Every structure is written in C-alpha cells, then in structure tokens.
Amino acid sequence: MRNxxxxxxxxxxxxxxxxxxxxxxxxxxxxxxxxxxxxxxxATPEAVAELRSDMGLDRPLVVQYGAWAGRILQGDFGRSVxxxxxxxxxxxxxxxxxxxxxxxxxxxxxxxxxxxxxxAAVFHQTAFDSTAMLVAxxxxxxxxxxxxxxxxxxxxxxxxxxPSSGMYPARGGDFFDLLRHLVMPAITLGAVSAxxxxxxxxxxxLEVIQQDFIRTARAKGVSxxxxxxxxxxxxxxxxxxxxxxxxxxxxxGGSVITEAVFSWPGLGQMMVRAIQARDYPTVQGGVLxxxxxxxxxNLAVDLIYAWIDPRIRYS
Amino acid sequence: MTVLATPxxxxxxxxxxxxxxxxxxxxxxxxxxxxxxxxxxxxxxVSMSMTAGEVLGIVGESGSGKSVTALSILGLIRAPGRVxxxxxxxxxxxxxxxxxxxxxxxxxxxxxxMIFQEPMTSLNPVxxxxxxxxxxxxxxxxxxxxxATERAAELLERVGIASPRKRVSEFPHQLSGGMRQRVMxxxxxxCAPKLLLADxxxxxxxxxxxxxxxxxxxxxxEEDGAxxxxxxxxxxxxAEMAQKVAVMYAGVVMEEADxxxxxxxxxxxxxxxxxxxxxxGHSRGSALKAIPGIVPNLLHLPTGCRxxxxxxxxxxxCGKAEPPLQRMPDSARKVRCWLHHPEPPK
Numbered sequence: 001m002r003n004x005x006x007x008x009x010x011x012x013x014x015x016x017x018x019x020x021x022x023x024x025x026x027x028x029x030x031x032x033x034x035x036x037x038x039x040x041x042x043a044t045p046e047a048v049a050e051l052r053s054d055m056g057l058d059r060p061l062v063v064q065y066g067a068w069a070g071r072i073l074q075g076d077f078g079r080s081v082x083x084x085x086x087x088x089x090x091x092x093x094x095x096x097x098x099x100x101x102x103x104x105x106x107x108x109x110x111x112x113x114x115x116x117x118x119x120a121a122v123f124h125q126t127a128f129d130s131t132a133m134l135v136a137x138x139x140x141x142x143x144x145x146x147x148x149x150x151x152x153x154x155x156x157x158x159x160x161x162x163p164s165s166g167m168y169p170a171r172g173g174d175f176f177d178l179l180r181h182l183v184m185p186a187i188t189l190g191a192v193s194a195x196x197x198x199x200x201x202x203x204x205x206l207e208v209i210q211q212d213f214i215r216t217a218r219a220k221g222v223s224x225x226x227x228x229x230x231x232x233x234x235x236x237x238x239x240x241x242x243x244x245x246x247x248x249x250x251x252x253g254g255s256v257i258t259e260a261v262f263s264w265p266g267l268g269q270m271m272v273r274a275i276q277a278r279d280y281p282t283v284q285g286g287v288l289x290x291x292x293x294x295x296x297x298n299l300a301v302d303l304i305y306a307w308i309d310p311r312i313r314y315s
Numbered sequence: 316m317t318v319l320a321t322p323x324x325x326x327x328x329x330x331x332x333x334x335x336x337x338x339x340x341x342x343x344x345x346x347x348x349x350x351x352x353x354x355x356x357x358x359x360x361v362s363m364s365m366t367a368g369e370v371l372g373i374v375g376e377s378g379s380g381k382s383v384t385a386l387s388i389l390g391l392i393r394a395p396g397r398v399x400x401x402x403x404x405x406x407x408x409x410x411x412x413x414x415x416x417x418x419x420x421x422x423x424x425x426x427x428x429m430i431f432q433e434p435m436t437s438l439n440p441v442x443x444x445x446x447x448x449x450x451x452x453x454x455x456x457x458x459x460x461x462x463a464t465e466r467a468a469e470l471l472e473r474v475g476i477a478s479p480r481k482r483v484s485e486f487p488h489q490l491s492g493g494m495r496q497r498v499m500x501x502x503x504x505x506c507a508p509k510l511l512l513a514d515x516x517x518x519x520x521x522x523x524x525x526x527x528x529x530x531x532x533x534x535x536x537e538e539d540g541a542x543x544x545x546x547x548x549x550x551x552x553x554a555e556m557a558q559k560v561a562v563m564y565a566g567v568v569m570e571e572a573d574x575x576x577x578x579x580x581x582x583x584x585x586x587x588x589x590x591x592x593x594x595x596g597h598s599r600g601s602a603l604k605a606i607p608g609i610v611p612n613l614l615h616l617p618t619g620c621r622x623x624x625x626x627x628x629x630x631x632x633c634g635k636a637e638p639p640l641q642r643m644p645d646s647a648r649k650v651r652c653w654l655h656h657p658e659p660p661k
Contacts, residue, residue: 212436218391219431220451220502221424224416234441309441310486 001313004306012295019291020072024065026287027280033057037278038081072288078281082274087285091267095289097167098266100178101258102251104186109193109247114240116194117201122228124206132198139195144254148188148261155184165263189258193247197240204239208232237308245301249294336406338542339365339388339510344401346380346387355613357383359566360401362640365559367509370536370543372557372574374550374589378610380566381546385512388544389429390419406509425455428503432515434495438487444498445471445483451505470501474531493524500531507539514546529556550593554578562586565611565621568640572648582643582650584628620653632659 027034035051036043052058056067071078077087116136120129156164163169163181208214209232217231256268263269267286274282306313346358358380365371373381387398390411403411408422428451431437439447448470449463458466464483471479474497487495496516503511513532517525533556536543545557553560553574560577562570562585570583581587588606608625617623619634626633632653640651653659 212431212433213439215391216431216437216499216502217439217450219389219423219429221420221422221454222450223420231439231442235439238441311440311488 001306004313005303008299008302012299015295016292019288019295020069021065023284023288023291024068026284028061030278030280034278034280077285077288080274080279080282082277082279082282087281091270091282091285091289094265094267094270094286095293097264098252098255098259098268100167100182101185101189101255101264101266102248104182105188105190105193105251105255105258106248108186108190109197109251110244112190113194113197114201117198117240118205118228118233120198120202121205121209129202133202136195136198139191140199142191144188144192144257145261147191148184148258151184151188152261167265185258185262185264188261189251189255193251196247197243200243201236201240204236205232208235211235234308238305241301241304241308245298248297248301252290252293252297337364337404338367338369338406339363339544340402340404341384341388342402342404344384344387344403345399346383346392347397347399349395350614353614356399357396357566357613358387361563361566361568362401363561363568363571365510365542365544368536368540368542369559370545370557372553372560373544373546373563374548374553374560375563376548376610378565378613379563381563382514384563385429385514385544385546389423389427389512390414390416391423391429421455424451424503424508425506426508427510427512428506428508429512429514430496430499430503430516432518434492434499434519437499438495440487443484443486444490448483448498448502448505451502455506466505467501470505471498473535474498474501474504475527476501492520493528496520496524496528497531500528500535504535504539504541508541511536511541511543512546513543515548516545517552518547518549525552532556550578550589562589565616566613567621567651568649569622569652570648570650571640572646572650576646576648582648582655583622583652584626584654585622588625588627620651628654632661635660 033048033052035048035055035057039048039051049058056064059067075088077091079085080087080090083090116132120132123129151162152164155162162184164184167181168177205228209228214227214231217227222231255264255266256272258264259266259268260272267290271283271286273279274286341364342362344358344361345356348355348357361380361384363371373384375381383392383396386392388403388405388411392398398412401412405411405422405427408414408426411419411422414422438444445464445467448467449458449460452458452463452466453460456463468479468483471482476482476494476497482490482494487498490498496519500516511532516532517528520528529552532543535541543556545553547553557574560570560572560574561568562577562583564585570577570581570586572582577586578590581590585606588604591604592606594603606625611617611621611624617634619632619636620626620629620638623629623633630653632638638651638653638656638659640649641656642649643655
C-alpha cells in the first residue's frame with residue numbers, strides 16, 4: 001500500500017507541471033497583447049513597451065515561465081489587475097465558498113444518488129425502481145439554471161421557506177444560516193450528479209448481485225441485508241467511487257452557473273468577472289487552483305480505490 | 316458426543332438411530348423458471364433420499380437439473396425461478412420448503428452447506444479469505460471476530476493450506492485455483508454441516524489438483540461424518556467417492572442405484588451411453604461412443620420418454636407415455652425406462 005501511495009504521489013508531479021505550463025500559456029495564447037489590452041487603445045507605444053518590460057513580457061518565454069513558476073511555488077500568484085490586491089488570498093476566500101457549495105452538493109448526491117441506486121437495485125423491477133429511474137432521468141435532463149430558478153420560484157418566492165441568494169443574511173449569520181442558504185444551491189448543483197450516481201450505483205449493484213460470490217454468501221447463511229450492504233456494496237463501490245471522482249471534478253467546475261443563479265460568492269463567479277476584465281493573474285490563479293484540486297481529488301479517489309479493491313493494492 | 320460411539324464398532328448404525336431416520340428426503344421436487352418463451356421446468360418431480368454420512372453422486376449432462384436440485388434444497392432458487400412443488404425434509408428440521416427466510420438462513424452454512432464449481436469467482440474478491448471463512452462462524456456460532464479468525468486459520472490448516480496464519484489475511488486473487496477451492500471447502504465445513512452439497516467441486520481445476528481436492532473431501536467427510544451430495548458429470552469421480560448414484564436427464568432421475576450395481580450393469584440406455592462415453596484402458600484404439608444428439612430443450616420436450624430421440628433402444632411404447640421411475644424387483648435400484656417396466660403401454 002505504501003509503495004502504491006508513493007508511486008501515485010510521484011505520478012502527480014508531471015501532471016502538475018503540465019498544468020502549470022498550460023496555465024502559463026493562457027496569457028500568451030489569448031488574442032491580443034496583455035499590455036495593449038490593459039492600457040487601452042489610446043496608449044502610446046512607449047507606455048506599452050514600458051508596461052511590457054515591467055511585466056517581463058519582453059523576455060524569452062522559458063525565462064518568463066521560470067520566473068512565474070518560481071513565484072507560484074512561493075505562494076505569490078501575482079496581483080489582481082482589477083482589484084490591485086494579491087490574487088492568492090482573494091481566490092482562496094472564493095475557493096472556500098465554492099468548496100462549501102461543492103461539498104454540500106456532494107453530500108446530497110452521495111446520500112440520495114447512492115442510496116436510491118442501491119434501493120432501486122434491491123427492489124429491481126418494482127414500482128420503486130422504475131419511479132426512481134424516471135426521476136433520475138428527469139434530474140439528468142434538467143439544466144442547472146432551470147432547476148435553480150424553479151427552486152427559487154417555489155421555495156424562496158412562493159413558499160418563502162428558503163433564502164434565494166447569497167451565503168448569509170445581509171446582517172451576517174451563523175452556521176445554521178449558512179446551511180439554510182446552502183440547501184437550494186447544493187441540491188441544484190448536486191441534482192445531476194445524484195441522478196448519474198443513482199443510475200450507475202443501480203447498474204453496478206445489479207451486476208454484482210449476479211456474481212457467484214453473492215451466491216456463496218447466501219449459501220453461508222448471510223442475511224439479504226448483509227449480502228447487499230456488505231458483500232455487494234463493497235464490490236459495487238469500485239464503480240461508484242470512479243463515478244464519484246468524476247462528479248467531484250464536474251461539481252467544482254460546474255458550480256459557475258449555480259453560483260450565478262444563487263449569487264453565491266464563489267470562485268466561478270469571480271473567474272467569469274476576471275475573464276471579462278482580462279485580469280490574467282486572477283484567471284491563472286483560479287484555473288491553477290481548480291486544476292490542482294482536480295489532481296488531488298483524483299489522487300484521493302485512486303487511494304480509496306486501492307483501499308476498496310485489494311487487486312489494485314497488491315499488483 | 317461421538318467419543319463413546321466411535322471406539323465401539325459393534326454398535327450398529329441402526330441402533331444409534333442414524334440409519335433409520337433419513338438425513339434428507341426429497342420427494343417429487345419441481346423447480347421452474349419463468350422465461351420469455353414460457354415456463355421451463357428444470358427439475359421435474361425429483362425424489363431422492365440420503366442417510367447420514369452417505370455420499371450420493373448425481374450425474375448428468377449440463378442442463379439436466381443437477382445444480383438446480385442442490386440449490387432448491389438450500390432454498391437458493393431466486394426469481395425468475397421458484398420451487399413449484401414437492402417436499403424436502405431434512406433430519407429433525409422437518410420440511411424445508413415451508414420454512415421462513417430467516418429459518419433457512421440458520422440452516423444454510425450451518426447444517427447444510429455448499430461448494431461451487433468455480434473457485435475463481437465464488438469467493439468475494441474484496442474480502443480477506445480468513446474473514447470470509449470467519450463470517451460463517453460469526454453467523455452460526457456467535458464467535459467474536461478474533462475467535463472466528465483464529466478458527467479460520469485452523470480450518471485453513473485442516474484443508475491443507477500451508478502457513479495458514481499468513482493466508483487468512485490474504486485476498487482470493489493471491490491464491491491459486493486449487494487453494495481457493497480449499498478455502499471454499501474450509502468455509503463450507505466451518506460449522507461441521509450434516510450435509511455438504513458439492514456442485515462440480517473439481518471441474519474447474521487441473522487434473523492433479525482434482526485428485527487432491529477429492530481426497531480432501533473424503534478425509535473431511537469421514538472426520539466430520541457429513542453426508543455429501545456430489546454433483547458431477549464425471550463418472551470417474553462418482554466411482555471413486557459415491558455409494559449411491561442418481562443419473563439425471565432433462566430434469567428427471569433416469570436411474571438410481573448403488574454405485575457398484577450401476578457401473579457393473581447399467582440398466583437405462585442413457586446410463587449405458589454415459590458409461591460408454593468414458594475412455595477406458597481396455598477400449599484403447601476404438602472410438603469413444605458418444606451419445607448422439609443433444610439434451611432436449613426443456614420448453615419442447617418430446618412426448619413420452621424424454622430420452623426417446625437419442626435412445627438407441629427406443630421402441631413403440633416410448634412415444635406413448637413417460638415411463639415412471641420404477642423400482643426393480645429384489646433390489647433398491649430404480650430405473651425410468653419401459654424396457655424394465657413390467658407393463659409398458661401397448
């Protein structure tokens with residue numbers, strides 16, 4: 001297991017390097033010269049040249065990358081052109097909010113998706129199964145902005161039981177206020193993942209239930225509950241964790257629309273604004289942070305994999 | 316409990332009561348499967364009985380209903396299948412078919428256990444083999460985890476696995492096919508069952524390993540006094556282990572006899588065909604006689620005798636009605652064939 005962990009950790013290094021190169025290139029691949037864009041159409045060529053030299057844009061790309069990567073490693077993500085503040089604390093604050101939203105969506109998706117998937121497999125070809133799969137299909141087909149707006153219309157404006165936007169009331173609030181604010185965005189964001197998880201869990205469970213070792217467990221006198229929740233689920237978990245890992249990535253990246261609908265002060269919203277304002281340091285920092293969390297989530301998924309499936313651990 | 320009885324061979328089995336009460340009595344058992352094309356009767360009125368410590372061999376081609384019979388006894392037939400009729404009485408537990416799910420769970424793995432054909436897929440890949448053996452003990456003997464794991468190691472040792480204390484914490488994929496089947500046997504024997512259903516326990520193994528596994532089963536059976544229902548299509552295995560044989564074909568028992576009688580003088584043309592199709596030393600050089608044709612589709616059985624289409628001795632009565640399983644005069648053997656029936660239909 002330790003060897004596996006070390007091997008897997010080592011594999012993240014080239015991936016992180018690749019990501020950093022891509023993020024760095026964003027600045028240069030985007031049309032237009034950053035200095036030109038920053039100073040506007042009326043700037044004199046001298047001013048542009050001076051800014052280019054200030055920003056280091058006149059040096060060779062490799063040198064620029066080296067200097068940039070060196071600063072990143074020291075935690076210096078540059079200054080936001082728009083806010084004129086250090087980028088890192090800003091994106092970390094926003095990233096925390098996005099992480100809260102993602103975690104909420106994930107909890108919803110795991111509990112409902114996996115739970116309903118297992119029950120649908122256990123009650124295969126019953127009314128519960130077909131209803132659950134129909135609802136899951138509906139959940140899959142509904143775009144986030146529609147579910148979000150429908151939720152606001154029903155629960156915030158109609159029934160007035162849940163707040164429609166933000167993370168806290170205007171006067172500030174505690175943890176429970178946060179939870180109240182989190183319910184709708186989390187469900188909105190997690191609905192599609194819950195639906196995917198439900199369908200995948202169901203099919204994984206149905207496949208595992210057919211296996212010979214399930215018959216062995218039954219022949220041993222294991223109860224149906226033990227068969228489903230111990231013998232089958234642990235095997236189906238291999239599929240479920242794979243899907244879950246992909247869903248976390250999707251939730252992190254897909255939170256932009258949900259954040260916009262519910263005015264959730266997350267990284268997604270900040271990134272949209274930064275892109276519009278061509279605030280490159282912020283965009284780079286944000287993309288880098290999301291990409292890195294993606295890499296580490298995948299690492300975590302692989303480790304969970306190995307923990308569930310000994311065939312991975314020992315090969 | 317048997318300490319007193321074993322050193323005194325003068326006490327006959329009937330005096331101790333083991334002989335008089337059959338361990339297992341299956342009567343007229345029918346098991347059906349609902350398919351899109353119709354209801355398929357995989358087991359069609361099978362009767363058999365076993366006494367304690369006895370080895371009953373069940374032979375037949377694939378699809379003859381051998382495995383389904385065993386799964387029916389264990390109550391493991393699942394939808395779309397169901398046991399549609401008959402009776403299965405087990406020792407002093409009475410009728411098994413009317414038992415509730417939880418009552419059957421107490422019997423499974425404790426009184427009756429089963430070994431399956433495929434050791435590669437019959438063990439759960441994500442649990443340690445020790446845990447899987449220990450599970451039976453925790454379920455039926457209320458052992459703690461530590462006790463059960465310790466006992467699992469002892470069981471592994473008993474089935475001939477070297478360094479059992481290391482092996483308990485290994486996973487199935489780390490073991491060879493033969494070792495996995497030993498683990499399956501250890502699991503099945505964990506609670507010292509009265510009846511072991513062995514469904515083709517050696518079919519998937521190498522020939523050398525097959526012999527070892529059979530020896531192991533004989534040894535454990537003698538030590539524990541378990542009765543074994545040995546399901547196989549390998550008559551050699553039957554000759555070596557069984558006392559009684561039931562020959563199954565298309566869901567019914569065609570012939571039932573003591574193993575010696577059956578091999579010396581097979582009565583049913585199907586049994587004769589099976590015996591002729593095994594290679595023997597003295598028939599070297601001559602072609603093996605395979606039974607022509609294939610097992611009939613259970614949805615479209617021929618009228619009359621279901622072996623009629625493939626039978627070299629088929630004659631007029633065979634198409635008229637299905638022969639009953641007829642007891643032969645002056646013998647315990649039974650055969651389902653008009654050739655051996657006193658009054659075949661005209």
